[in-house]
Amino acid sequence: MKARRYGILGTGALGGFYGARLQKAGLEVHYLLHRDYEQVKQHGLVVESVDGDFNLPVVHAYASPEEMPRCDVIVVALKTTQNELLPELIPPIVQPGGIVLVLQNGLGIEAEVAAIAPEAHILGGLCFLCSNKVGPGHIRHLDYGQIVLGEYWAGDVPAGITSRLEQVAEDFRQAGIPIQVEPDLLLARWRKLVWNIPYNGLSVVLDAQTDEMMANPMTRSLATHLMQEVVAAAAGYGRVIPAEFIGTMLTHTDNMKPYRTSMKIDYDEGRPMEIETMYGNPLRAAQQAGVSTPRIEMLYQQLSFLDKMRFNVRKMG
Amino acid sequence: MKARRYGILGTGALGGFYGARLQKAGLEVHYLLHRDYEQVKQHGLVVESVDGDFNLPVVHAYASPEEMPRCDVIVVALKTTQNELLPELIPPIVQPGGIVLVLQNGLGIEAEVAAIAPEAHILGGLCFLCSNKVGPGHIRHLDYGQIVLGEYWAGDVPAGITSRLEQVAEDFRQAGIPIQVEPDLLLARWRKLVWNIPYNGLSVVLDAQTDEMMANPMTRSLATHLMQEVVAAAAGYGRVIPAEFIGTMLTHTDNMKPYRTSMKIDYDEGRPMEIETMYGNPLRAAQQAGVSTPRIEMLYQQLSFLDKMRFNVRKMG
Numbered sequence: 131m132k133a134r135r136y137g138i139l140g141t142g143a144l145g146g147f148y149g150a151r152l153q154k155a156g157l158e159v160h161y162l163l164h165r166d167y168e169q170v171k172q173h174g175l176v177v178e179s180v181d182g183d184f185n186l187p188v189v190h191a192y193a194s195p196e197e198m199p200r201c202d203v204i205v206v207a208l209k210t211t212q213n214e215l216l217p218e219l220i221p222p223i224v225q226p227g228g229i230v231l232v233l234q235n236g237l238g239i240e241a242e243v244a245a246i247a248p249e250a251h252i253l254g255g256l257c258f259l260c261s262n263k264v265g266p267g268h269i270r271h272l273d274y275g276q277i278v279l280g281e282y283w284a285g286d287v288p289a290g291i292t293s294r295l296e297q298v299a300e301d302f303r304q305a306g307i308p309i310q311v312e313p314d315l316l317l318a319r320w321r322k323l324v325w326n327i328p329y330n331g332l333s334v335v336l337d338a339q340t341d342e343m344m345a346n347p348m349t350r351s352l353a354t355h356l357m358q359e360v361v362a363a364a365a366g367y368g369r370v371i372p373a374e375f376i377g378t379m380l381t382h383t384d385n386m387k388p389y390r391t392s393m394k395i396d397y398d399e400g401r402p403m404e405i406e407t408m409y410g411n412p413l414r415a416a417q418q419a420g421v422s423t424p425r426i427e428m429l430y431q432q433l434s435f436l437d438k439m440r441f442n443v444r445k446m447g
Numbered sequence: 448m449k450a451r452r453y454g455i456l457g458t459g460a461l462g463g464f465y466g467a468r469l470q471k472a473g474l475e476v477h478y479l480l481h482r483d484y485e486q487v488k489q490h491g492l493v494v495e496s497v498d499g500d501f502n503l504p505v506v507h508a509y510a511s512p513e514e515m516p517r518c519d520v521i522v523v524a525l526k527t528t529q530n531e532l533l534p535e536l537i538p539p540i541v542q543p544g545g546i547v548l549v550l551q552n553g554l555g556i557e558a559e560v561a562a563i564a565p566e567a568h569i570l571g572g573l574c575f576l577c578s579n580k581v582g583p584g585h586i587r588h589l590d591y592g593q594i595v596l597g598e599y600w601a602g603d604v605p606a607g608i609t610s611r612l613e614q615v616a617e618d619f620r621q622a623g624i625p626i627q628v629e630p631d632l633l634l635a636r637w638r639k640l641v642w643n644i645p646y647n648g649l650s651v652v653l654d655a656q657t658d659e660m661m662a663n664p665m666t667r668s669l670a671t672h673l674m675q676e677v678v679a680a681a682a683g684y685g686r687v688i689p690a691e692f693i694g695t696m697l698t699h700t701d702n703m704k705p706y707r708t709s710m711k712i713d714y715d716e717g718r719p720m721e722i723e724t725m726y727g728n729p730l731r732a733a734q735q736a737g738v739s740t741p742r743i744e745m746l747y748q749q750l751s752f753l754d755k756m757r758f759n760v761r762k763m764g
Contacts, residue, residue, distance in 0.1 A: 335652060336752055346755060348748040355741070424672070424741040431665040435653055438663060 133157055134301060137201030137223050139216075141166065141175075141191075143263045144233060145207025147271050148307065150175045150186055155305035160190040160198050162219065167193040169266035178264075179271035181306065195222040203229045203298060204250075206243065209396075210234050210407040217246050224250050231298060233257050233277070235326060235392075236407025237319055237415060240282035251294055252282040254315045256322045276308040278322075280315030286367065288314035320364035321371055323412055325379050328356035330393035330408060331429040334436060341388040344380070352425070354380065359423040363412060366419030400440065405433050450474055451618060454518030454540050456533075458483065458492075458508075460580045461550060462524025464588055465624065467492045467503055472622035477507040477515050479536065484510040486583035495581075496588035498623065512539040520546045520615060521567075523560065526713075527551050527724040534563050541567050548615060550574050550594070552643060552709075553724025554636055554732060557599035568611055569599040571632045573639045593625040595639075597632030603684065605631035637681035638688055640729055642696050645673035647710035647725060648746040651753060658705040661697070669742070671697065676740040680729060683736030717757065722750050 134157065138149035141161045153159040163170050174187040192198045195218065204224050206216065213234075220230060224247050231253040232239050240252045260273040279299055281289035289295070290313045299309040312318040329340055332349065343349040357376045364371050396403050409430035416423040451474065455466040458478040470476040480487050491504040509515045512535065521541050523533065530551075541547060541564050548570040549556050557569045577590040596616055598606035606612070607630045616626040629635040646657055649666065660666040674693045681688050713720050726747035733740040 332749075336749060336756075338752070338756070342756065343752070346752050348751040348755075352745055352748040355745075425745050428669055428672075428742050428745055431669040432649075432653060434665040435655070435660070435663050438665075439653075439655070439659065 134202040134229075134297070135199070135225075136160065136301075137198060137204045138162065139204060139206050139219050140208035140212075141170065141267075142207065143261045143269055144257060144259060145205060146175060146263065146267070146269045147177060147179075147259065147261050147275075148205065148207070148233070148257075148277075148302070148305075150177050150184070150189075150269070151305040151307060152301060153186055153189065154184060155301075157301060157305070158190075160192065160201060160223075162192050162195060162198065162223075164193070166266040167191060173267060176268045177271060178269070180273060181271065181275070195219050198223045200225045201228065203231055203301075206230060206232045206234060206239075208234070209402070210236055210239065210404045211402040213239065213242065213407075216243065220247050220250075227251070229253060229294060229298065231255055231279075232282075234407065235322070235404055236411055237323065238411035239407060240315070241284075241286075244282065244284065253279060253295060253298060254282055254319065255279045256318055276310065277302060278310045278312050278318050280312035280318050282315050286316040288316070314369070316367060317364070317369040317371075320360065320367075320369050320412075321375070323364075323408070324357050324360045324371065324375060325383070326408055327360050327412065327426060327429070328353040329383065329389075330391045331433050332356075333391040333394040334397045334403065335429065335432050339388045339390055339394075340383050340386055344384055350380070353383075356425050356429070359416075359421075359426050360412070363416035363419065363421045363423055363426075366416060366421040397436070397440075403433060403437055405430065405437060409433060451519040451614070452516070452542075453477065453618075454515060454521045455479065456521060456523050456536050457525035457529075458487065458584075459524065460578045460586055461574060461576060462522060463492060463580065463584070463586045464494065464496075464576065464578050464592075465522065465524070465550070465574075465594075465619070465622075467494050467501070467506075467586070468622040468624060469618060470503055470506065471501060472618075474618060474622070475507075477509065477518060477540075479509050479512060479515065479540075481510070483583040484508060490584060493585045494588060495586070497590060498588065498592075512536050515540045517542045518545065520548055520618075523547060523549045523551060523556075525551070526719070527553055527556060527721045528719040530556065530559065530724075533560065537564050537567075544568070546570060546611060546615065548572055548596075549599075551724065552639070552721055553728055554640065555728035556724055557632070558601075558603075561599065561601065570596060570612060570615060571599055571636065572596045573635055593627065594619060595627045595629055595635050597629035597635050599632050603633040605633070631686070633684060634681070634686040634688075637677065637684075637686050638692070640681075640725070641674050641677045641688065641692060642700070643725055644677050644729065644743060644746070645670035646700070646706075647708045648750050649673075650708040650711040651714045651720065652746065652749050656705045656707055656711075657700050657703055661701055667697070670700075673742050673746070676733075676738075676743050677729070680733035680736065680738045680740055680743075683733060683738040714753070714757075720750060720754055722747065722754060726750060 136159045171191040233255045256278040258276045261271040283289040453476045455462045488508040550572045573595040575593045578588040600606040
């Protein structure tokens with residue numbers, strides 16, 4: 131069987147890292163770039179990594195999807211705040227019957243992609259990766275890298291472990307990426323939100339790191355309440371997250387090094403925050419299931435306000 | 448009948464203003480002071496006011512309650528964050544069978560005062576006053592001044608309009624202060640919280656003025672939801688606030704000049720915030736009545752965290 135050809139949308143801290151690892155493992159990888167196009171076209175990719183540094187002096191770099199060949203697997207590694215671009219980016223490059231792998235946070239993205247590429251198969255991946263882009267085409271991988279991978283079926287019906295899922299998992303494993311396959315992608319997404327919803331949003335609203343929020347009984351309790359709302363929302367879709375999982379997440383956060391969340395980093399650096407996929411979509415999903423999640427809603431409203439205000443000129447001191 | 452003698456606890460922007468007005472109207476007023484004692488003892492009080500400036504070169508000033516004569520009406524005009532001092536301050540100066548008038552924001556204060564001074568009659572007043580202390584013994588009255596005045600009875604039983612209430616109201620009216628007497632103090636307190644709870648807390652958490660919160664649909668909706676929770680909590684105590692009142696408060700806020708709330712001013716100037724009386728007590732009251740107020744709880748938790756963090760040294764950047 132012919133090796134799968136990969137196309138990377140969003141060659142940054144995440145897409146650049148995974149794409150480079152796939153290419154290093156011998157797969158054919160094509161990268162769509164925007165600001166870094168000239169640099170990467172000329173000089174390739176540089177990856178500093180806890181797993182070992184490496185360079186890829188020659189890569190297939192493109193400035194527009196029309197120049198790219200059709201690929202078997204499209205990896206969507208943009209920030210979700212750029213997802214309005216997907217209808218232009220995906221259709222020209224996906225092979226008929228090909229795969230779109232969404233490596234993004236939050237909820238509801240696979241359904242959007244399915245509408246854009248109705249003939250493709252959609253996979254979703256939840257990345258536990260700590261990496262930064264430190265310069266054009268230059269990625270620093272600090273820790274972790276695991277992906278929880280599942281297949282999306284319409285209506286969020288659990289897809290089980292398909293052969294398609296296993297093939298993509300195998301490509302990533304050959305590239306040295308730990309992969310956990312998940313028979314129920316929606317359950318995996320809600321489980322990840324149990325951590326993401328409290329800590330990302332509160333870290334922005336309260337200008338706080340994880341250790342500070344855990345040390346204060348008020349915010350510890352609030353984080354717990356937010357987690358309970360996520361668990362209740364998941365239950366509204368028949369996805370059972372056991373109550374012990376909340377305790378596990380709290381202990382896990384207690385044991386983490388003081389951590390600035392990805393949303394806080396986006397906020398501090400003046401980048402748009404992934405509010406709609408991480409808060410808006412879960413909130414609307416909960417509402418549709420008739421589950422009350424007032425704290426998630428309040429955090430969504432607070433974040434939306436802060437996001438808008440950053441780009442406003444203040445009228446008064 | 449002998450004119451009532453007044454004792455002012457907390458001679459600042461609020462207590463200094465009302466005390467000076469009572470004295471100017473001919474009543475005998477005694478002022479307890481702390482930091483400003485020497486200045487006021489020597490030079491009296493200076494009031495700049497939209498209603499006309501005046502000086503009181505000679506006032507009865509005291510540095511401790513033990514030196515004060517017993518008074519017929521004790522006016523509690525401290526910030527509620529200093530209420531742990533009340534057991535030392537009130538008993539030495541209140542006349543047997545006298546009155547304690549609590550001019551503070553929030554809920555549950557009259558019951559505390561009743562426990563401290565079991566033989567006194569307790570009145571509560573909600574002040575709509577815009578004034579600042581601009582220097583020792585120097586008050587600048589910018590706008591408004593009305594007080595909504597009610598009598599407290601144990602168990603928050605509505606006291607009606609008592610003769611005691613009317614007498615104190617008459618003293619203030621003689622001093623040119625508009626007074627509205629309220630037969631049900633608890634209802635008046637919950638009504639004031641309908642405005643105070645959303646705007647004070649959110650202005651701190653979101654670093655925002657009223658006009659900014661009203662212009663953004665997300666925070667406008669959040670303020671409305673918070674108001675609905677206050678109305679629901681009041682209903683848990685049989686206090687009916689009509690639904691139209693929320694619309695009235697929103698319109699009123701739309702029509703206000705851009706406004707920095709008193710809690711935001713306290714926060715910005717490094718002073719403790721009145722979190723327990725404005726959020727903690729209403730939240731606990733709602734819980735006791737079996738009314739769910741998750742947004743009030745979340746705001747309480749967020750404010751408590753921010754209050755603590757200001758006085759911490761950050762461990763990390």
